[in-house]
Amino acid sequence: MKLDNKGEGDLVTYINGNRLKERIKLLSHCSIPSKGVTRLAFTKESLHAEELVIQWMEQAQMMVRRDEMNNIIGRYEGENDQLPVLMIGSHLDSVVDAGMFDGILGVVSAIEVIQFLSDKEIVPPYPIEVVSFCDEEGTRFHTTFLGSKAIAGTLTDSDLEKHDDQGCSIAEALQEIGLDPTLYTHAKRNVGDLLGYIELHIEQGPVLQENNLPCGVVTEFAGASRFNIRIEGKAGHAGTVPFANRKDALTGAAEAILFLEKIAKTTEGVMATVGKLSVQPGASNVIPGSVTFTLDVRDVDEKRKQNFVNDAFRKIRGISLNRGLLFHHEEVLTVSPVKCSNEYITIIENVLKDNSITPLKMVSGAGHDAMAVSDIAKVGMIFVRCKDGISHHPDEFVSIQDMKIGTKILLDTVLKITCYKGDVIID
Ligand SMILES: [Zn+2]
Incomplete structure (x- = not known):
């Protein structure tokens, strides 16, 4: 040739x-x-x-x-x-x-x-x-x-x-x-x-x-794993519920998402992204009662990806508990x-x-x-x-x-x- x-x-x-x-x-x-x-x-x-x-x-x-x-x-x-x-x-x-x-x-x-x-x-x-x-x-x-x-x-x-x-x-x-x-x-x-x-x-x-x-x-x-995550709190009046009594799902979700970014940045080889988020009931004068968001995690090392996900979910469960919130997750896609x-x-x-x-x-x-x-x-x-x-x-x-x-x-x-x-x- x-x-x-x-x-x-x-x-x-x-x-x-x-x-x-x-x-x-x-x-x-x-x-x-x-x-x-x-x-x-x-x-x-x-x-x-x-x-x-x-x-x-x-x-x-x-x-x-x-x-x-x-x-x-x-x-x-x-x-x-x-x-x-x-x-x-x-x-x-x-x-x-x-x-x-x-x-x-x-x-x-x-x-x-x-x-x-x-x-x-x-x-x-x-x-x-x-x-x-x-x-x-x-x-x-x-x-x-x-x-x-x-x-x-x-x-x-x-x-x-x-x-x-x-x-x-x-x-x-x-x-x-x-x-x-x-x-x-x-x-x-x-x-x-x-x-x-x-x-x-x-x-x-x-x-x-x-x-x-x-x-x-x-x-x-x-490989990639995708999850739907739901943080549940309690909706309430934005003007009357004191902070001590609030179960704000969005602030809980925000803390969780910032944590995900922080550990992804420090875990070599892992990429983690929250690309979609929805707040319910979604009104300016209502404390968010529930938040759903997606999580996309990628890594060429399957074991490291799984460890990342396990650590992340353990921490998010802790964040939710501290704030009186409930944490649910569902895996919707996994690609090796x-x-x-x-x-x-x-x-x-x-x-x-x-x-x-x-x-x-x-x-x-x-x-x-x-x-x-x-x-x-x-x-x-x-x-x-x-x-x-x-x-x-x-x-x-x-x-x-x-x-x-x-x-x-x-x-x-x-x-x-x-x-x-x-x-x-x-x-
Ligand atoms: Zn293409």
């Missing part, structure tokens, strides 16, 4: 940066009117984005199908179509008021890799499939990894009963777009069907920018940490080195489809620098140069994993 690069200029010249940029822009228009991009699963905006992706996949000589969970899969045949498939890609859905790149860059760059292979008439030994996963963010149905879990075979019947805020279930949403929800298990791939899965994604953090690097290699994904394949980490490290990029090993604090796919196949992940680490926000930004470099790293990784031995002639 000849893919030597003599410097960054040379490195990226043959990746079509304008096409990447143009496609990302076109997909960003598949959105309901909002401050950023808002494209939830099974909506007409999603359908529009899927149509574009299908068109681009076909242009790159892929055979395209929509699987039973609405994942869009484009297949590029290798020398032997009986061999397991290398899957590359990411997701098409977004959060509310998102940026243009999260998920999208992984899909568009994967299509660009295949476009390059077909333009150069390169046939790797193994087939390659570009996947555009449906509903990774889980914004609409409060789920995660819907499409990738279907492919990994870890989605369940009860998952399909989950509803959006309008009361529409996932099963109904599938029906609305013409898919039969009883067939979702047909999307499942077996262990051995996939050679592996490689995902390119924006970093969503500032580490690459701080290290002045365009790309990095992910070694593992943090996932390690990337050592083989893929090494391949991506070597590809980065070959492209004169220091191979920075990184941990992903965010969840990605690769975590779901890891149940059935080896996974690897390439991170691309995003400006100031901002994501899930309209200001999310990746330069054309970084998009091109990321795509080149993905291309080289694909060629190495599929053991392509031929020459790649760049003119």
